Amino acid sequence: MERNRVNNAERTGASIRFNDVGVTYPNGYTGLRDVNLSIEPGEMVAIVGLSGAGKSTLIRAINGLVPITDGQITVGDVELRGLSGRRLRQLRSEVGMVFQSFNLAKRTSVINNVLMGRLHHTAAWRTLLGAWSKDDVELAMQALERVEIVQKAYANASELSGGQQQRVAIARALAQKPRVILADEPTASLDPPTSHVVMRDLQQINAELGITVVVNLHFLDLARRYGQRLIGLRGGEVVYDGPGSEADESVFESIYGRSLTAEDVLDARPVVP
Amino acid sequence: MTAQTRSADRLASGAGQPAGADADANVKRAHAGPARPRKPVRWLRAIVWIVSTIVVVAAFWSVDISWQALLDLPQKLTRYLGLMFLPPAWEAFPDALSATMLSVAMAWFGTMIGIIISFPLSLLAARGLMPAIVRWPVRGVFAVLRAVPEVVIAVLMLSVTGLTAFTGALAIALGSIGTLGKWGYESFESVDRGAIEAATAAGASRVQVMRWGVWPNAKPDVFAFWLYRFEISVRASAILGLIGAGGIGKMLVDNIQFRVWDVVGMLMIVVIVVTMIIDQISGLVRVRIISGRWELPIVSALRRRSAGRARREATAPGSTR
Numbered sequence: 001m002e003r004n005r006v007n008n009a010e011r012t013g014a015s016i017r018f019n020d021v022g023v024t025y026p027n028g029y030t031g032l033r034d035v036n037l038s039i040e041p042g043e044m045v046a047i048v049g050l051s052g053a054g055k056s057t058l059i060r061a062i063n064g065l066v067p068i069t070d071g072q073i074t075v076g077d078v079e080l081r082g083l084s085g086r087r088l089r090q091l092r093s094e095v096g097m098v099f100q101s102f103n104l105a106k107r108t109s110v111i112n113n114v115l116m117g118r119l120h121h122t123a124a125w126r127t128l129l130g131a132w133s134k135d136d137v138e139l140a141m142q143a144l145e146r147v148e149i150v151q152k153a154y155a156n157a158s159e160l161s162g163g164q165q166q167r168v169a170i171a172r173a174l175a176q177k178p179r180v181i182l183a184d185e186p187t188a189s190l191d192p193p194t195s196h197v198v199m200r201d202l203q204q205i206n207a208e209l210g211i212t213v214v215v216n217l218h219f220l221d222l223a224r225r226y227g228q229r230l231i232g233l234r235g236g237e238v239v240y241d242g243p244g245s246e247a248d249e250s251v252f253e254s255i256y257g258r259s260l261t262a263e264d265v266l267d268a269r270p271v272v273p
Numbered sequence: 274m275t276a277q278t279r280s281a282d283r284l285a286s287g288a289g290q291p292a293g294a295d296a297d298a299n300v301k302r303a304h305a306g307p308a309r310p311r312k313p314v315r316w317l318r319a320i321v322w323i324v325s326t327i328v329v330v331a332a333f334w335s336v337d338i339s340w341q342a343l344l345d346l347p348q349k350l351t352r353y354l355g356l357m358f359l360p361p362a363w364e365a366f367p368d369a370l371s372a373t374m375l376s377v378a379m380a381w382f383g384t385m386i387g388i389i390i391s392f393p394l395s396l397l398a399a400r401g402l403m404p405a406i407v408r409w410p411v412r413g414v415f416a417v418l419r420a421v422p423e424v425v426i427a428v429l430m431l432s433v434t435g436l437t438a439f440t441g442a443l444a445i446a447l448g449s450i451g452t453l454g455k456w457g458y459e460s461f462e463s464v465d466r467g468a469i470e471a472a473t474a475a476g477a478s479r480v481q482v483m484r485w486g487v488w489p490n491a492k493p494d495v496f497a498f499w500l501y502r503f504e505i506s507v508r509a510s511a512i513l514g515l516i517g518a519g520g521i522g523k524m525l526v527d528n529i530q531f532r533v534w535d536v537v538g539m540l541m542i543v544v545i546v547v548t549m550i551i552d553q554i555s556g557l558v559r560v561r562i563i564s565g566r567w568e569l570p571i572v573s574a575l576r577r578r579s580a581g582r583a584r585r586e587a588t589a590p591g592s593t594r
Contacts, residue, residue, distance in 0.1 A: 063474055093476030103467030108489035116468075116485050120476035127481050169471070176475055 013041040013212035014076035014094070014179035016062060022070030023057050023236075031057035031066065033236045039229075041179075044206040044213045046227025046244065048220060049255055054236040055216040059182045062214065063095040064088050076179060093120035096173025096211075098183040098202075102165040106158040110149070110168050113157050114140040117175030136175075143171035147201050163194035170201055181205065183215040187222065192266050195219075199226045219266040220252060357538030365536045369524065369543040375438055376520030377551065379513070380506035383442040387449025387506075388499050394450070395457025401469075402461075402483055411454070418451030423509045427518055441518030445506045452505075456498040464490040497559040504555050507548055 016039040023031035032054050039045055047055050060066040061073060064080055073080040078091050096117065104113045118136040119127060126132065132140075144150040147167040152160060157168065166186060173181050183202060187195035199215075203226055206213040217223040223230055224244040232240030232247075232255035240251050252260055397403050398411040427444035434440045464487050472486035514522015521544055528536045556570035 065470070065474060089476040089478060091476070092474055095474075097471070097474040099467065099471065101467055103471040105468040105471075105485060105489040106465070107493060112485070112489070116472055116477070117475050119472060119478075119481045119485060122481075124478075124480065127484055172471070172475070 012179070012210035013043070015039060015041050015074075016180065016212065016214070017074040018071065019074070020071035021061065021068050021073055023054075023061060023066060024069045030236050032061065032068075035071070035236075035238055037231065037238065037241070039212060039214065041212055042206070042210045043229060044203065044227060045215070045229045045231060046223040047214065047216045047231045047233060048218070048223045049233035050257075051218075053233040053255075055233055056184055057236070058233065059184050059214060059216055062180070062182055063092050063097060089120055093176055094179045096176045096178035096181045098166070098169050098173055098181065098186045100185040100188045102162070102169045102189070104157040104165055104168060104172075106156070108157060109154050110144070110157055110160070111137070111140055111153040113168055114143055114171045114175050117143075117172040120176075139177075140171070140175050143174040144168070146174060146205070147171050161194075162190050163197060166190060166194075166198050167201060170198070170205070174205065178211060180212045180214065183213065185216050185218060187266075188218060195222065195266060202226070219264065220260070221265045221267060353534065356534035357541065360535065361538035361542060362533070362535035363539065365539045366543070369521070369536075369540045370547075372514075372521045372524045372540075373543050373547050376510040376514060376522065377507055377547065379438050379441045379518070379520055380445060380503060380510040383445025383510070384449050384499070384503045384506045386442070386446035387453055387502065390446070391450040391453035391457060395454045395461065396483070398454060398458040399461040399487075400458075401487075402479065412458070415451050415454040418447055419455065420451075421448075423448040424512060424516060427513050427516060436517045436519075438519040441510055441513040441520070444513060444518070445509055448509065449502050449506060453498060453502055456502075457495060460491045460494040460498070461487055493562045496562050500555045500559050500562075504552050507551055511544060511548075 016037070018035045018037040021035040022033055025031055035058065047058060049055050057066050061068050062075060062080075064083060068081055071081075075091060075095065078087075080091065083091060105116070112130065115132050115136055118132070118139065122132070122136065141150060141153065144153055147170050149160075149164055149167045149171070152164065152168075157165065160168065166189075170181075170186075181202070186198055186202070190198060199222060202213055202215060205211055215227070217227070224247060227244045230240065230242065230244040230247050231238060232251065234255055234257065239254050240247065242251075249260060252264075256264065394411055394414070398408050398415065400408065423444045426447050427440055430440050430443060434443065461483075468490060469482055469486035472482045477485065510518075510520060511522045511525075514520040514524070515526050517523055517526075521540060525537065525540050525544075528540065553569050553571060557567065560570065560573065561567050
């Protein structure tokens with residue numbers, strides 16, 4: 001934490017490398033197969049694919065919420081496989097996460113939710129009493145200001161709309177001072193205008209703070225618009241990896257296994273030129 | 274050949290049937306697809322029904338019902354109610370009130386001790402915080418405490434602590450640990466998993482996940498359970514008085530023994546009114562904690578009634594809306 005404050009360069013994004021990564025769940029289901037990826041520091045990557053294609057597995061493997069069974073993932077210079085206990089929590093503290101259903105503690109205040117991002121750096125007694133340090137409260141307020149929702153700091157999280165809750169969740173990830181932000185279908189529970197607000201927030205965080213952002217998206221137009229780089233998953237394997245702008249209709253057909261329909265785009269108009 | 278019959282052909286030949294039989298099947302079943310399920314026969318359900326009917330009938334015949342006493346009941350009841358309430362012994366009011374307050378104090382003290390002891394124990398019993406080897410013994414203790422009624426606990430403790438209100442309070446405390454412990458770990462386990470996942474993903478330790486992933490969402494329910502248990506304890510403390518642990522129950526038994534019916538009537542009035550007032554106040558706070566509204570339980574009950582009536586009228590046939 002101290003080093004982070006002193007050396008601003010360390011706050012910039014971390015690289016993420018997948019080497020022959022495979023995930024087989026205990027019930028025998030294969031989530032990922034032979035995935036090789038190299039995500040550079042400060043990149044913004046969108047991952048698309050049908051439900052069940054392995055998008056969530058891939059994202060959750062990066063912070064160890066889903067343990068990998070083959071290969072190796074390296075975040076920054078930390079090798080993930082076999083990591084446990086304090087060292088795993090250390091890695092997780094450097095990787096912020098945003099979820100489809102926001103995952104806020106609804107019956108407590110917004111600021112408490114954002115401060116949950118500081119848990120790893122907070123002493124046990126402070127955690128138990130909720131006696132957050134002044135610096136952490138300041139950090140949380142700045143995070144809320146960045147997503148433009150600071151006026152709700154002392155409101156109950158349950159009083160907020162879906163879009164506001166997701167922005168609080170982004171602030172919580174930011175409060176971690178992360179080197180990577182993972183977003184698992186962050187817009188799936190939101191209406192189209194709010195979806196764009198949330199995606200723009202993520203885009204700005206990526207551009208201004210240099211944090212590596214990996215985001216799962218169901219809608220192709222969002223993926224093309226906000227992902228500089230697009231990764232397509234099908235059946236747990238990478239079937240496309242390239243710039244979003246070059247992903248034409250044939251690419252989407254190879255990812256989705258069928259031609260595009262109106263259901264695959266957020267704004268009901270054609271996206272593929 | 275239509276697409277439908279073609280697919281039916283394929284189905285039939287796949288099942289190894291001669292192609293001729295397939296045309297018939299196709300007529301009977303308008304929709305080619307998986308066979309409709311047969312209505313299942315629920316044997317267990319039927320047996321349970323038959324057995325419980327037999328048990329009820331048998332119980333009815335085996336109990337020696339004195340029909341004459343049942344016929345006399347209304348008349349006798351009227352007589353005793355008259356003795357108790359026409360008029361009640363108003364001069365006994367101060368004594369009745371102070372005895373009731375002793376019972377309430379017993380309930381309050383017992384519930385407080387129960388809360389203090391059950392809270393850490395329910396954390397030990399919650400899945401996700403402790404391994405099974407710790408969880409199950411603690412749950413076992415809760416189950417045993419719940420199985421034994423407070424009166425029995427008090428009787429067992431009499432030999433140690435004597436017949437005092439303190440014995441009653443301890444009996445209530447032990448009983449509270451059983452129910453509060455179970456309610457506690459159940460509400461810890463039933464909270465929304467989202468905040469837990471978020472705290473874990475942020476690198477929080479097990480204790481931190483419990484404090485910030487679980488507790489904020491479980492807190493209102495747990496507070497409400499504490500209050501609800503206090504309401505139960507108030508009733509239990511009156512019963513504990515019956516075995517001599519002091520308070521309103523003891524006064525009630527003493528006066529029934531000496532057939533001082535007008536004092537009994539006064540006691541009944543005080544017990545019922547005080548218990549209802551406590552229920553309403555406690556309920557008021559519970560509603561506030563859970564829904565954030567200040568509203569007496571009786572008021573919300575009445576409002577629900579009138580709201581239901583308004584809805585029925587609004588949707589009734591012939592209504593203008």
